[in-house]
Amino acid sequence: TQLLEQSPQFLSIQEGxxxxxxxxxxxxxxxxxxxxxxxxEGPVLLVTVVTGGEVKKLKRLTxxxxxxxxxxxxxxxxxxxxxxxxxxxxxxxxxxFGTGTRLQVFP
Amino acid sequence: xxxxxxxPRYLIKTRGQQxxxxxxxxxxxxxxxxxxxxxxQGLQFLFEYFSETQRNKGNFPGRFSGRQFSNSxxxxxxxxxxxxxxxxxxxxxxxGSQENNYGYTFGSGTRLTVV
Numbered sequence: 001t002q003l004l005e006q007s008p009q010f011l012s013i014q015e016g017x018x019x020x021x022x023x024x025x026x027x028x029x030x031x032x033x034x035x036x037x038x039x040x041e042g043p044v045l046l047v048t049v050v051t052g053g054e055v056k057k058l059k060r061l062t063x064x065x066x067x068x069x070x071x072x073x074x075x076x077x078x079x080x081x082x083x084x085x086x087x088x089x090x091x092x093x094x095x096x097f098g099t100g101t102r103l104q105v106f107p
Numbered sequence: 108x109x110x111x112x113x114x115p116r117y118l119i120k121t122r123g124q125q126x127x128x129x130x131x132x133x134x135x136x137x138x139x140x141x142x143x144x145x146x147x148q149g150l151q152f153l154f155e156y157f158s159e160t161q162r163n164k165g166n167f168p169g170r171f172s173g174r175q176f177s178n179s180x181x182x183x184x185x186x187x188x189x190x191x192x193x194x195x196x197x198x199x200x201x202x203g204s205q206e207n208n209y210g211y212t213f214g215s216g217t218r219l220t221v222v
Contacts (some may be wrong), residue, residue: 033211
């Protein structure tokens with residue numbers, strides 16, 4: 001069974017700070033997806049990373065796929081209250097979800 | 108284009124009852140997957156339907172079942188409800204490739220409360 005572990009589990013920061021969220025597995029994935037979920041809503045796809053070592057940027061969010069395709073990271077620069085939510089990484093097959101990182105950004 | 112529509116949005120049921128939830132995928136999407144989300148267990152995969160056939164199944168008891176219709180709309184049913192079935196049930200649609208690199212689109216979910 002492929003498992004995805006995310007760290008940290010919770011993150012509470014002030015507006016303007018930078019942060020990094022990690023997604024790790026012992027298995028190799030052909031791709032990984034990152035989602036953000038707000039309370040009472042379904043997850044929304046942010047990005048898909050496919051190639052080992054790939055870096056993708058989405059405004060202040062930077063996503064990286066590990067060279068061995070076993071891990072990924074999400075870096076947020078100058079976090080804003082609107083970034084608050086549950087961040088989930090997911091594998092492509094049967095959409096195995098990670099354990100999630102709950103981010104709270106205070107103004 | 109219209110997103111993924113789940114109905115109802117909220118539901119309260121009594122232990123022992125059964126419930127049916129509905130999901131209409133994005134037009135053209137042939138795969139519908141169902142997930143259960145609870146604070147303790149996170150997002151857990153229930154099953155996936157593709158072209159009216161169950162293609163994958165998670166580790167849930169037989170009380171959880173589903174089906175997909177020819178128009179790709181899907182329903183899931185939970186029989187003999189237990190208090191622990193209280194959760195947000197999410198469905199997600201995709202084009203349907205087994206190794207899906209295009210991402211899933213989720214509905215807003217059905218919040219089921221069992222009392």
